[in-house]
Every structure is written in structure tokens, then in C-alpha cells.
Amino acid sequence: MSKSAISPIRAENYPEWYQAVIKAADMAELSGVRGCMVIKPWGYAIWERVQNVLDGMIKATGHDNCYFPLFIPLSYFQKEATHVEGFAKEMAIVTHHRLINKNGELVPDPDSKLDEPLIVRPTSETIIGEAMARAVQSYRDLPLLWNQWANVVRWEMRTRMFLRTAEFLWQEGHTAHADEADARAETERMLEVYRALIEDYIAMPAIQGSKPESEKFAGAEDTLTLEVMMQDGRALQSCTSHYLGQNFAQAANIQFQGKSGSLELCHTTSWGLSTRVIGGLIMTHADDDGLVLPPKLAPQQVVIVPILRDETAREAVLNYCDKLATDIAAQTYAGEAVRVKVDKRDEESATKRWNWIKKGVPVILEVGPKDIEKDGVAVTRRDDVAGKKTFPARAEFIAGLPALLDEMQRGIYARALEMQKSRTRTDIKTWAEFETYFGKDTDGKFDEAPGFVRAPWSGDEAATEAKIKPLGVTIRCLPFDTNVPDHAAVPSGNCIITGGAAKYEAIFARAY
């Protein structure tokens, strides 16, 4: 009979619960700037973990970081037609470079109008393409493997913290290759890098696949994705990896001279992962007491709360805690020193404990005179807050900590995978069943909402969209495990939409 820290709880109102978790964990807040958020220290610390881990992987696969301008001349952007079409409706545009005081009000100076408007980058294919064209001369310059960490702006109509904001943070990789095979291999290699981050660190089970035509990146030949199921059964695209063909190479004139002397266009790729994954992390693992962080990703893995009820014992308790922290930090888990801190804030100990529970720290230790007497610690596991605290001996706890963190990491992943599997329907065979399944009223009932449907599909985009759009459903991906030639299993049964012959197997779901 414990009250939960978050209100409303998931079962009462999932969208409000999501906002409440962000607030309770003090991760971010609305900024007053339309559609933009302030990422607060705890939220940013999580993003920095994502950055550190992913940046290491990106470099380990041979890529170099660089930085390109925030402002992109309109003329650059215009060069790739499909790309323009996809982004034109959500641009922030800079048209002036000076303000003047007009009747006590600052307004853009008409005389400072730019000859050519600049757009605030929504993505950087075009401006990086310009630089690539200069960087690439010979086949010896290939592959060109660049990445940048940046902010981007997309003027979205409706925003939600982390999931969709007008400005967001991400990394975008841009590469140029001599041929299609090499470029396609790059998109697969980077998808695997993302998979390692998302599954092994963020503990979100992902379905790997390619996007159907209608869901592809504007200007891409092929878009690969990792789709993750949220606790309300909706899908979240956690990252993308695009094979861009020669579309952007043509637009920016990215050419190289081959061994034989021939002049050829490069094949380019781009791939990105944004602060959106933090939204996914929340909706995958958080519970009615707040955020739940997988140990490998957690900015702090262990927090020690000193119990300072007795003034005379104060020094002794704090010293004991500091020593404990030092010993814990000497342990390693997943190749890194265990991240631990002592919470010495002047707050009531119970309040501090709940602060860290809401922030999702994997292990909370309470240490007071009673524990010192026994040379022990009081342990709360975040993946089992309602469970009883345990009171192991100090040395035993420290020695077992890496194993404990690993058990939690695996447990959190396993729980999410179980949810994904139990709510992915493969037994829906007809359009009538499909319609009934997705037609369910989902208001506030996150645990009864539909999940994924995995079914044979004809590939007829127009017919499909006409039928599934009214249900709010989209094709999330054509999963690799059944669609990639190497693993191919020809779908048995007819297309769930048209009833005709099926060419693929598709994942259908509502999505964020």
C-alpha cells in the first residue's frame, strides 16, 4: 500500500503522466519560447551520457567530428527538390541583420534586409554537401566520414518535451562513398551503432527495418530505422540512417576522379539520433514513481543519502559516506568507473531519497549510525522501489555492485522486451480484425491500447494509406529479420490491407 510519486499515474492519463515524470525528475521545462524547452541539469546529464557513449562509437567506426554553420543560404537548400518539399513547411527564416528603434519599439531595419534569406538548419545535407564537393577530388578521398553534434530547428505545429520540440539537439553523420554498395554498408553499420546504444545502453528493445516509401526521409533512396514500443503501445522512431543515393551529390556536385580517370558522382549517406531518445527512455522505462534509468546510461548509478538525525554522529556518518563513495568509485561496470555521489544537501533524508527515486537513479544507499555500527548499508533498488530495502554488509555490497548493476540493466531490458513481444500481434490476419484492433478507444487506458501488428503487406502505398490513416496507424518499418534478402522468409498469407499477394512483412502501429 504505497502511494506513488507521480500523479496522474500511467493508467489514469498517460500523456499527463509523461509530463509529470519530466517535471518530477527535474529534467526539463517549457521555456516560454514557442515550442522550445529548457533542458535542466539532470536531463542534460542524461543527454551527455548519450553523447559520450555514442560519440565514442562514432569515432571508433572511423568518423571525425566537425561543425557547419547554423545558417543555410536558401539557394543551397533549394538544390534538392524532394528535400525542399519535405522541409519547406517548417522553416525558420532569417531575413534581416539589424534592429532599429521605431517609436520605442525594436523592429527589423528595412534597410538591413538580406539579399538572400538564410534558413536556420533543419538538417545539414545541403550545406555539408557544399563542403564535401570541395573536400572530395579523388577516389583516395573516399570514404569521407563526417559527423557533427548540433542543434536544429523545425517549426513544428505541435510540440512535446523531448519527443518533438521546435529546436532539438542531435548528431548528424554525413558520409560520401565511391559506390552504392559502400554507402549502403555505411547505413547498416551506423544502424548497428545505434542499436548498440539503444539496446545495450538505453535498454530499449528495437525492431530494425527499412521505411516504406511514404515514411522515408525527404531526399533519401532508403531510410533505415530502429522502432521502439512505448508503454502505451505506440511506436517511437529512435534514430534514422539514410542512403541518399546520388541525389545530394548531384545537387552539390560531389564528384571524384576514379582510378581510370573517369569523373563520378559520390553516393552519400546521413544518419541521426536526437534528444528524442530521452523521451523514448522515459516512455519505455519510467513508472508511477518517476524515471527509471538503466545503469549503463545513468549519470549517477549510486547515490548515498547520509542519515544525519544525530548531530553528534554527523561527522562520523559523513566520513563513512565519503569513504564508501571512494570505494564504490573504485569499482568498474561496463568498462567505466562506477558513478557515485554523496547527497549532502541540507534536506530531510526521506525527501532526498524520494528525489533520487523520481530521478531514476538505479541504487540508493542510506547510511546512518545504525549502519555504521554494523558496517553495512541500506539498499533501495530503483527497479523495485516497492520492495523491501536490503541491508548487506558494506564490503559485500561493494564487491557485488557490478553484478547488481548488470542484473538491473538486463532486467530493465527484459521487461521492456516482454512488453514489446506481448503486445505485438502476429495473429491478425484480416482487415476486419485489424480495424477492430486499432479501433479501440484508447483514452487514458495505456495498458489496453493497441500495440504493434506484424503482418504480410502488398507494398501498395496508396491503398494502404487510404485505409490505415483514418485509424491513426502508419507502417513503422519493414523489419529486417523477415525482409532482408539474407534472412528472407517469403510472407505466408495475403496482404492485411488489400487481401492480395504480399511482398513484405510490415509493422503497423500508432506512432509518436
Added chain:
RNA sequence: CGGGACGUAGCGCAGUCUGGUAGCGUACCAGCCUGGGGGGCUGGGGGUCGUGGGUUCGAAUCCCACCGUUCCGACCA
């Protein structure tokens, strides 16, 4: 951009109908009592009532305009 709602203390709200110069909860500060499931009591600090104009002796309250936020739709990583 269409439809609805809302802008009053850091946050959440009442007060607006029936004008009279601002209040509650929480957070914050101080003291005492507490203290291992997130406290209690007492006393404090903090507000150009979104902005501009109008009506009035007097406006948070009535009227007009504007700005902003939010929910629903079209769009989207």
C-alpha cells in the same frame, strides 16, 4: 492556419457573473520539535492581477484590440 480553453506570488489555483484596491495551497526564509516512506507547529518575505486603450469617483472584475500559453485538427525525428 481553423475550433475550444486559459493568462492573478516560483508552481498550482480561487476571486471576475453581482466593480470598492488581492487571497488559498504548495514551494521559499527563520525558530523550535522531529527524522531510515517523502514531517509538525509558530512566525515571515514575495504579486505593474498578460499588454495597450476605453467606461467609471473607483477596474483583476465591464467593453475593445493585441500578445502569449495550452488542448483538438492538418504537418512531423
